[in-house]
Amino acid sequence: MPDSLTPAAAGPAVLDADAARALVASYAKPSPMAVAKDIGRIDRHLRRYIEMSPFCCVATADADGRQDVTPRGDPPGSFKVFGEHTVAIPDRPGNNRLDTLKNLLVNSQIGLVFLLPGMDETARVNGIGRLSVDAALLESMAVEGRAPKCAIVVEVREAYLHCAKAFRRSKLWDPATQIDRRSLPSLAGMIRDQVGLSEEAARQAEDRIEKAYRETLWAPTN
Incomplete structure (x- = not known):
């Protein structure tokens, strides 16, 4: 099986096309109801x-x-x-x-x-x-x-x-699984880090996002 693995850049090895087809073929057939x-x-x-x-x-x-x-x-x-x-x-x-x-x-x-x-x-x-x-x-x-x-x-x-x-x-609807929102930065804060915004530009973006949430859920400003 190792010969069928292709290393992914900085990540886990993945199957080549033949091995992937063999893997998919190894699954059980779907039930008639499915x-x-x-x-x-x-x-x-x-x-x-x-x-x-x-x-x-x-x-x-x-x-x-x-x-x-x-x-x-x-x-x-x-x-x-x-x-x-x-x-x-x-x-x-x-x-x-x-x-x-x-x-x-x-x-x-x-x-x-x-x-x-x-x-x-x-x-x-x-x-x-x-x-x-x-x-x-x-x-x-x-x-x-x-x-x-x-x-x-x-x-x-x-x-x-x-x-x-x-x-x-996933227990998606279970209130006990909900995260503390403070465990992650704000949307503008994360985008700031991703694209290199200044603190002032990030603050302005934060203000625009909050304004859009309040005022333009249903219609654009332009």
């Missing part, structure tokens, strides 16, 4: 879960396959379900990197994982993502009178409920 649970559509259970969810993670990739995963949070009811094969999520104000939107321009594949606070099972949806500025849709997503600039409409290709093992292992 295969069958992908129903490829939004049924009443998935619909209720998505419509109750306040949080999802969105995975996209660019034309070269470089991937991005971004969190999206909204009041319950903001994620919309239209029939069995269409889901829509609002695009709220952010940092204007637009990683998700730019990726969808060149690669329409998208994956969503919806979460419900306190529930260990998740809902997974994969499909084709497109951008929409449909006025009725955006108005239905308005919060505090502010509609998103656009929405991501997903044509559902895969849809299923995911078991609770990851959340049981």
